[in-house]
Amino acid sequence: MTDATPTPDPEIDEMIPEAPKKRLTRRELEKRRMFLRSVGAGVTLVGLSLVGYFPVLKQLFDRLRPPGALEEDDFLAACIKCGQCVQVCPVEAIKLADGDEGYALGTPYIDARKQACDFSCDAVQCVLACPTGALTHEIARKEEVRMGVARLARPDACLAMKGQGFKGLARGDLFQGMLRYEDIDRWTPMRVADHPYDLEICDLCVRECPITGAISLESVSTDAGDTRRRPVIHDACVGCGTCEMICPAEPAAIVVDAKVTRERVA
Amino acid sequence: MKWFLHAFAMMFGAAPRKPEEGEVTDAARAMMKFKKLPDQVKLRKQRIAEEHEFPVVSNKWRNRRWASIVILNALFIISYWFDVQLVEGALTASRFFGFHMADVFSAAQVMLAFKEVMLNLVIGTATVVIAWWLVGGRAFCSWICPYHLLAEWAEMIHLKLARLGLAKDHVFHRGLRTVLWAVFLALAFFTSYTIYEYINPVGIVSRALIYGPTVAIFWVLFLLGIEVFYSRRFWCRYVCPIGLSYGITGAVSPVQVEYNLELCLHEGECRKVCLVPHVLEVTKMGYASDTFEYIGADCTRCGMCVDACPQGALKFKVRGLDKVI
Numbered sequence: 187m188t189d190a191t192p193t194p195d196p197e198i199d200e201m202i203p204e205a206p207k208k209r210l211t212r213r214e215l216e217k218r219r220m221f222l223r224s225v226g227a228g229v230t231l232v233g234l235s236l237v238g239y240f241p242v243l244k245q246l247f248d249r250l251r252p253p254g255a256l257e258e259d260d261f262l263a264a265c266i267k268c269g270q271c272v273q274v275c276p277v278e279a280i281k282l283a284d285g286d287e288g289y290a291l292g293t294p295y296i297d298a299r300k301q302a303c304d305f306s307c308d309a310v311q312c313v314l315a316c317p318t319g320a321l322t323h324e325i326a327r328k329e330e331v332r333m334g335v336a337r338l339a340r341p342d343a344c345l346a347m348k349g350q351g352f353k354g355l356a357r358g359d360l361f362q363g364m365l366r367y368e369d370i371d372r373w374t375p376m377r378v379a380d381h382p383y384d385l386e387i388c389d390l391c392v393r394e395c396p397i398t399g400a401i402s403l404e405s406v407s408t409d410a411g412d413t414r415r416r417p418v419i420h421d422a423c424v425g426c427g428t429c430e431m432i433c434p435a436e437p438a439a440i441v442v443d444a445k446v447t448r449e450r451v452a
Numbered sequence: 453m454k455w456f457l458h459a460f461a462m463m464f465g466a467a468p469r470k471p472e473e474g475e476v477t478d479a480a481r482a483m484m485k486f487k488k489l490p491d492q493v494k495l496r497k498q499r500i501a502e503e504h505e506f507p508v509v510s511n512k513w514r515n516r517r518w519a520s521i522v523i524l525n526a527l528f529i530i531s532y533w534f535d536v537q538l539v540e541g542a543l544t545a546s547r548f549f550g551f552h553m554a555d556v557f558s559a560a561q562v563m564l565a566f567k568e569v570m571l572n573l574v575i576g577t578a579t580v581v582i583a584w585w586l587v588g589g590r591a592f593c594s595w596i597c598p599y600h601l602l603a604e605w606a607e608m609i610h611l612k613l614a615r616l617g618l619a620k621d622h623v624f625h626r627g628l629r630t631v632l633w634a635v636f637l638a639l640a641f642f643t644s645y646t647i648y649e650y651i652n653p654v655g656i657v658s659r660a661l662i663y664g665p666t667v668a669i670f671w672v673l674f675l676l677g678i679e680v681f682y683s684r685r686f687w688c689r690y691v692c693p694i695g696l697s698y699g700i701t702g703a704v705s706p707v708q709v710e711y712n713l714e715l716c717l718h719e720g721e722c723r724k725v726c727l728v729p730h731v732l733e734v735t736k737m738g739y740a741s742d743t744f745e746y747i748g749a750d751c752t753r754c755g756m757c758v759d760a761c762p763q764g765a766l767k768f769k770v771r772g773l774d775k776v777i
Contacts, residue, residue, distance in 0.1 A: 224625035224690070231651065231691065232635060238650035263565035263644045266558050266573070267655055268545035269663055273532050282659060285668035289645040292544075292659055317545045317552055317572045318562055 241288035249287075249295035250427060250444040252280050253303060253331040254313040254321035258446040264320035267292030271312035271321060277364040277375050279303045280312060293320075296333075298427025298442050303333070305396045305426065306366040306375045329397060334425030334444040336391075336401065338417055344439040345388035346403055349413035352388035355379055356434045363431055365394060378432065391417050391429035391440050398422070401429060455741045459731070459748035463699050465627025468733035471741040480742050483713055487737070500719050503762045513755025520595045528662050543597070543658035544649070545576060552576035553583075556697040557633075558655070561640040561648060581701050587753075589702010593688065593695050594727075594754035598661060599653045599672070603688055606679040613680065622683045624690040626730065633693035653687060654694055685727055695752075703749035706771040709758065711735060711745045715765035722757035722766055732757060735765070746771075 241247060242262070252271050255261045271294050272280045279301045283290045294312075296303055305328040313321045325331060341347050357363065357378055364375040383390065387403070395401050400423040403415040417429075417440060427442040455475045462468060486492060524539075528546070531538045540547045544558040554576030563569055584592050593600050613619035636648035649655055653672045660669050679686050688695060711734055718737045723729040731748035734740045746769070757766045 220623055221625055223622060224628045227624055227690070228628050228631055228635075231632065232639075235636070235639075235647050235651045238645070238647065242645070259644060260566065263646065264562060264568075264570075265646075266545040266554065266562050267646070267649055267659070268541040269659060270541040270545070270547065272663060273540050282663055282666070284666040285650075285656075285671065289647065289650055291650055291668060292655060315540070315547075317541070317547070317554060317576060318566070318570050319568075319572070 238288035238291065241286060242290065245450060247283070247287050247290065248444050248447040248450070249283065249290070249293075250298055250334055250425070250442060251446070252294050252296060252312045252321055253310045253328070253333055253424075253426075254316070254323075254325040255333065255445070256320060256322055258449060261320050262289055262293065264318050265293045266318050266320070268317065269294065270315040270317060274307070274311040274315045275303075276306045276311070277301055277304060277366075296427060298430045299438060300431070301363045302427035302429075302431035304365050304375070304394075304428050304431075306364075328424065328426075329422070331424040331426070332445060334427075334442045335423050335448065336419045336425065336427075336429050336440055336442050338419070338439060339441045340435065340437070340439045341416070343435040343437075344417065345434065346415040346417060347406070347439075349415070350388060351384075351386045352390065352434055353382075353384045355382050356390055356432050365428070365432070366396070387413055387415055388434065389415070390432045390434065394428050394432045396426060396428055397424055400424065460703055462626075462730050462733075462748055463696070463703075463750040464630040465625060468730050468739070470739055475741050477742045480713060480740055483743055484738060484740070487718075496717050500717055503717075503719075508762050510759045513759050517594055517754060518601065521598060521601045524596045525598050525658070525661055528658070532662055542655065542662055544655050545573075551579060553580050555694065556580060556701060557694045558646070558649065558652075560637060560697070561646040564637055564641040565644045565646050567641075567644075584698055584701050585705050586707070587702075588705040588707035588751075589698045589700070590695055590750065590752040591702065591707065592698040593692075594752040597654055597694075598657045600688060600752075602657065602672070602676055603679055603685055606676040607685055609680045610684050614684075619681050624683065624686070626690060628690045629693065629696050632691055633696050636693055648693065652694070654692070688727055699750050702753075706773075707753060708746040708769050708771060709751055709753060709755075710767050710769035711740065711747055712765045712767065713740045713743045713745070715763045716740075716761075717763055717765075721760045721762065725756040725760045727752055727754065727756075 251261060256264060269282055269292070272282060279296050280294045281297060283293050283295055285291050308328070310325055310328060310331065313323060313325050338344060345352055355361070359379050361379045363378045365378050366372070366375045367381060370376065389403050392401050392403050399420055401417055401419050404418045406412065406414045406416050425442045425445065429440045430438045430442050433440050455471055458466065458469065487496070527539050528542065530536060531540050538549065543555060545554045547553065552572050552575050554573050556577055559573045559577045563573060610619055610621070614621060639647045651671065653675055656668045656672055660666060675687050716735055718735060720735065722735055723732045726732050728750045731751045734745055734747060755768065758768060
């Protein structure tokens with residue numbers, strides 16, 4: 187404090203040149219603060235970007251990926267998150283994942299119960315649209331797809347297993363899902379809600395399956411009078427989820443296990 | 453050449469500096485000497501005062517640019533919603549009338565993460581590199597990036613708040629962007645995830661516009677909040693590796709903003725509006741190396757300085773166009 191008063195004292199005189207030095211230090215301090223702030227911002231941003239690891243490592247989501255998807259880890263690496271597959275799908279089955287799915291943000295998946303991939307496009311358009319090969323271009327026909335495999339998850343809810351028929355709308359009149367009814371119009375998918383059924387024995391999963399020989403109804407006993415039938419899934423099943431979408435039981439008696447689920451179980 | 457390399461290095465974070473003795477042309481040196489004559493200084497001050505009295509406000513380039521951002525992003529949206537196939541996809545990768553386009557940084561991440569060179573991506577990236585080299589590299593940022601438009605609005609609010617003393621700009625080191633660019637490419641390679649895409653506001657906004665909003669949009673709102681209250685144009689200035697990639701792409705682009713030393717009054721209106729003011733250091737007295745000079749590689753060709761300069765000392769220029777015509 188007393189340094190400010192001018193004195194002839196040579197010791198104090200020596201201290202005066204320090205004053206501008208101190209100012210310089212202050213400027214340097216500001217520079218250092220800026221530098222630390224920058225390091226902090228960088229570390230924070232990289233840290234935040236790593237938050238995306240959590241849902242992936244914890245395997246919080248088992249998404250059914252579109253036809254031709256690589257194994258999950260490769261798929262997440264190769265997908266460029268552009269949504270071109272979303273755009274070409276005629277039944278709009280493909281959705282993009284949100285931020286809660288970590289590094290899967292922006293990657294395509296199919297919620298089969300809401301809208302299954304029914305191969306309305308015939309030639310796996312999403313695969314052709316994919317610019318990176320995350321949906322592998324090795325696939326050209328729907329029969330070659332392996333998205334997952336169907337499984338009779340709730341046999342006691344299955345109408346066929348109970349020997350019952352089905353009359354009416356498979357999913358109610360508010361259901362938005364579309365399906366290709368080939369005998370009506372080969373090229374235009376129709377709303378499932380516009381298409382009532384009247385079946386003696388419910389065979390919707392077999393009837394609407396787009397793949398030949400993927401699923402069939404088998405008798406549960408040798409008794410000819412027994413109307414009960416079991417849906418049996420064969421090796422040809424591609425896991426498109428049409429059976430899961432059309433199943434009138436709530437929740438669906440038949441579900442598709444995504445490829446990733448099977449990878450993880452195995 | 454050395455001076456050009458300095459301008460290039462500035463994009464990666466090097467501090468601006470005055471040109472050294474050998475880097476200034478004789479004409480520029482003579483002109484600066486002339487400008488420092490007392491009567492010239494007086495004249496310049498007088499003209500600056502006149503300008504401040506009758507300010508000329510032009511938003512010509514800004515309006516064109518905003519129209520460009522809106523129209524180009526609308527093309528993506530229209531292509532999907534009306535199924536007209538003009539530009540399918542999002543800004544990370546798309547097809548323009550069937551031709552593959554891929555964002556340089558997104559494509560680089562995917563190839564590093566997947567460890568395979570995909571032909572379609574190489575074609576798409578090459579197309580994009582050539583296209584953006586032609587129109588000026590970071591022109592991507594200011595002429596198409598939807599986050600840029602949001603950030604411009606956030607910047608307007610920030611400047612208003614700053615004038616009222618309610619917000620203060622916090623400057624970061626520009627080298628941060630270079631470091632993050634390298635870190636995110638390395639992370640893609642070592643983790644096999646396209647990690648940057650998780651926080652990439654450009655991809656998030658682009659997808660939100662086309663496919664509908666997601667919860668991820670809150671991250672973008674948070675970033676805009678930072679830009680409004682804490683640091684002016686934080687993401688575009690100090691973080692975005694996409695911007696740096698396009699900056700490299702357009703370093704020797706034919707489309708440039710050209711600085712005319714003779715017309716310049718060195719008042720700094722241009723630096724006040726610029727997203728990357730270090731490229732306009734040449735407009736400071738004694739910083740120019742030539743009488744005409746292209747401003748640095750980091751320039752987004754947004755034209756704000758062209759609009760802001762009352763003397764017309766900064767102009768868009770297509771290199772070699774005069775020779776062609």
